[in-house]
Amino acid sequence: MKTNWTAQNIPSQQGRRVLITGANSGIGFHTALELARRGAEIILPARTTEKAESAAAAIRQEVPNAKLLPEVLDLAELSSVAAFAERxxxxxxxxxxxxxxxxxxxxxxxxxxxxxxxxxxxxATNYLGPFALTALLFRAVKPQAGSRIVIVSSTASKMGKIDFENLQSERRYSPMWGAYAQSKLADSIFAIELQRRLTALHSPVIVTAAHPGYAITNLQTSGPGDAGFLNPLRIATKVLKPFLSQDAHHGALPTLFAATDPSAEPGGYYGPDGFQELKGLPAKARIAAAALDPATASKLWHITEQLTGVQFPLA
Ligand SMILES: NC(=O)c1ccc[n+]([C@@H]2O[C@H](COP(=O)([O-])OP(=O)(O)OC[C@H]3O[C@@H](n4cnc5c(N)ncnc54)[C@H](OP(=O)(O)O)[C@@H]3O)[C@@H](O)[C@H]2O)c1
Structure with missing residues (x-):
């Protein structure tokens, strides 16, 4: 499926209210910017008020009338997630x-x-916090067609394994292909399982997922930032960047497609259409086979509710 889909294809978002996490940086910022250009009202939580306000100011530079609500949310702290959802x-x-x-x-x-x-x-940041946030705010989502929950995963999910004996990397810790890949696989599983449950309830709300390919953002340095000069990811980033990567605007397009395009399917997964899904325009993406197993999904869901202390309010 080639779409030639760009930000020009985003339908009007007038009258729509959007909540985007991580919108002060990278893909999230560009997602927010394009939705603001189309008239969406955006709730924009960041880890500090300063970061949220400076992102809002940057969006207003481009979209002076943007309707923005800067907020504070730390997804790595369940009390912060709960307090934000309550506000x-x-x-x-x-x-x-x-x-x-x-x-x-x-x-x-x-x-x-x-x-x-x-x-x-x-x-915690990539999976538990977003699960808790989605559960706590589920009743704030309009129960009508057009409402969507979008989850940003990664091609790294295909390398991931849900290791129920080592969910918190308490036995072994491998930064990228262990803990990160597992967290992103958990995101993909969450997207599919939530859609499965919503379908069973005949809910009009749909879940879509996306990944940005390889987009140059703060992601490559914010996590491994203190890893030192010879960090392999850092070296790979430098060497591969000019050939295989795209900018954050293009990295945001699969999310924007998943969030707004009328043809995006319930449970659909979208990413760039180029070589190895690293760059390009939005298209259907290949999902990790491990994300499709209902037994793993159900077990993970149950454990996640226990770990977060949040029951997903699906009757
Ligand atoms: N860039 C890529 O090539 C790539 C590839 C695959 C998947 N992804 C996914 O794309 C998403 C966006 O990443 P990006 O590339 O745009 O990276 P980024 O520029 O580093 O943006 C990440 C955002 O997440 C926020 N964040 C981090 N920890 C948080 C926490 N505890 N609570 C609340 N917010 C937190 C960051 O806030 P601060 O500014 O405060 O750190 C920032 O706003 C991520 O889910 C990432 O896994 C990216």
């Missing part, structure tokens, strides 16, 4: 979200780190 629910007591885009993430932290809740930082 949103108080501010908008009626279901009023058209789009919830789980974009924020961190990659390849060189040494195992634990969050304040005692969970491995990549698993």
């Amino acid at each position: 949103i629910l108080q501010r908008y007591p009626q279901p009023s979200l058209d789009l919830l885009i789980n974009n924020a993430g961190v990659m390849a932290i060189p040494h195992r780190q634990l969050t304040p809740d005692g969970y491995e930082r990549q698993f």
Whole structure:
């Protein structure tokens, strides 16, 4: 499926309210910018007020009338997720979200780190926090056609394994192909399992997923930033960057397609259409085979509810 789909194809977002995590940087910023250009109102939580406000100011430079709500959210801390969700629910007591885009993430932290809740930082930030956020805000999502939950995964998910004996990397820690890949596989599993459950309930809300290919953002340095000069990821980034990567704007297009295109399918997964899905325009992406197993998905869902202390409110 070649689409030649660009930001020009985004339908009007007038009157739609969108929540995007990680919108102060990289792909999330460009996702927010393009949706703001099309008239969406955007809730834009970042780890600090300063970061959220400076992202809002940068969007307003391009879209002076943008409707933006800077907010604070640390996905690696479940109390922050709960407090943020509570503020949103108080501010908008009626279901009023058209789009919830789980974009924020961190990659390849060189040494195992634990969050304040005692969970491995990549698993917590990339998966547990977004699961809890989506569950806590599910009743804020309008129960109508056009409402979508979007989950940003990665091609790294194909290298991932859900290791139930080592979910928090307590036995072994491998920054990229262990912990990061597992967290992104968990994202893909979450997307498919949530869609499965929504379909069973005949919900009009759909779930889509996307990955940006290889996009040059802060991701390559923010996690491994303190890994030293000879870090292999850093070297790979430098060597491969000119040939195989794309900019953050292009990296945002699969998310934008998944979030807005009328042809995006329930449970669909989208990424760049070029070599190895590294760069290009949005197209259907190849999903990790391990993301399709309902038994793994169901077990992971149950454990995630226990770890986060949040029940997903699906009757
Ligand atoms: N770039 C790629 O090639 C690539 C490839 C595959 C998948 N992805 C995925 O794309 C998504 C966006 O990444 P990006 O490339 O745009 O990287 P980025 O520029 O580093 O942006 C990541 C965003 O996530 C936020 N974030 C990190 N930890 C957080 C936390 N604990 N709580 C709340 N927000 C947090 C960051 O906030 P701060 O600014 O405060 O750090 C930042 O806004 C991620 O899910 C990543 O896994 C990217």
